[in-house]
Amino acid sequence: MHATPAAVTAFWREFADTESALHALPLRERVEESNALLERHLEGLALEMSGGDGDAVVDLIVTAHGSIECFPLLMQVVAAAPKQLRHHRVSAFRERTEQPDFPIGMDGFELSTSEVLIALGQDDGQAALEIRFAREIPQDFQDHARNMAFIMIDHVLGEYDFAVKVGAVDFVEESMDPGAEWTPLSLLPPVFDRYWTGVLGRTGEFPTGEHDWDGMTLAFGGADGDAGEPGDEAIVMINRSANPVAMRADLAYALTLDLAVNDGDELDAVRDLQDQAATLLELPQLGILAYTMTRAGRRKAVYYVGDEPMARQVLAPLLLREAAASLEISSTFDPAWSGYFEFAVH
Structure with a gap:
């Protein structure tokens, strides 16, 4: 909006x-x-x-x-x-409450955060939550209890973390993972933070030195009905070293530089240009090159940045000097890095 x-x-x-x-x-x-x-x-x-x-x-x-x-x-x-x-x-944003052990009531029914149990898992790049209740919930209040759990999680984890860092939320009787560790919602914040950094690797620290890149080839237009011309392929390169800063609140915009590549020489020139753009953004930690895709005669590089106007301003001299007329620049608000994790989870 x-x-x-x-x-x-x-x-x-x-x-x-x-x-x-x-x-x-x-x-x-x-x-x-x-x-x-x-x-x-x-x-x-x-x-x-x-x-x-x-x-x-x-x-x-x-x-x-x-x-x-x-x-x-x-x-x-x-x-x-x-x-x-x-x-x-x-x-x-509504921040985490400083007193996560609290009850709320709705239409005569009361539920406490200590009675809501959470098991953490992975949902692509986000954290998944399985939820069950520590006491029996009357059938007439099942929907109330679930609505109240959502409200309480928003207050316990904070508005931004719940909206961006959490993916799938499922209410269960028992976890599909018999080894799942259940934590009362009242004690969840430090457990969630340890999971975010220790298991998912989101330390928030910018990578230094050479980045770790991984690649894959994707086919489009096959018998399964994917869009694209028959035989259309894309080469995707993923910056695994970007994972520690994924979903940082100050890196919420996906800025894309898209250029034509008609032959090998053009591909080399475009790759050099996009790498130079990465250096300009990464040295002052304004953003990071997350992945590239080469497909149908074009190569796009996607950088996650916080201040989009500032990022464009920093890149403007390079793009004015080097870019071809085919350059397309676009941006989307993607705080959950969904574009990156579409490929990075493979």
Whole structure:
């Protein structure tokens, strides 16, 4: 979901103009009035506040309630927040609760995070969750319990991690893996973090030295009905060394440089150009070359970057000097690195 910069600016201008009046209200009313103001300018987002009625400054959290398509707008709004706000500290996404052991109720039914058990697994590049309950749930409250579990996981893991780092979520009676380790949701955060770094290898650290590349050949247009001309093949090269920084919140955009390669000499020139672009992005850690695909007379290189305008600015002199007229540049918001893990899990 997108909004014009003018709409974002108009929201913050009105919020800043009314900040003193908002601050005079009780916190609950302040949240309601702030969200009414937000809805006049932007869709898909909400505001939450953390603090007390008498606090001089409270935390103003911009949330998309886990809706990934609204994350770019959320980050745009937070980046544009006025620096002169007197009573609010603006932050992006609902963070992990500092007290993960808590109950919630719904229609007379109560469930605690200690009664929700989680087993971790892998779903391509993401973490998969199997969920079961530590006590019997009445049949009439099965749907309630599952909805409540989702709400609690969002608060325990945080909005961004649950939306981006978690893939498949399945409710089970018993795990398909007899050796699965079950963790109460109230104790999950450190277990999840250890799994993320230790098992999946997501240390968050940029690779140094020579990168580890792996390759594969994909066939399209076969008898199974895949799109493409008969005999159409693609050569994909995957940067395995990019795995430690996969899904970092500051590397959420897939920036693609796509060029024509009509012969071997052109292929060498394009490869050199795309490698130079990787160096320009990787030295200041603005981004990393994740994979390349050569298919049907074109070679595309996909870099994951955080600040897309800055990445384009850094690459502009190289592309103006070297690139052919066939150059196509595009970008997509892909915080889960789905493009990369389409190939990297093989």
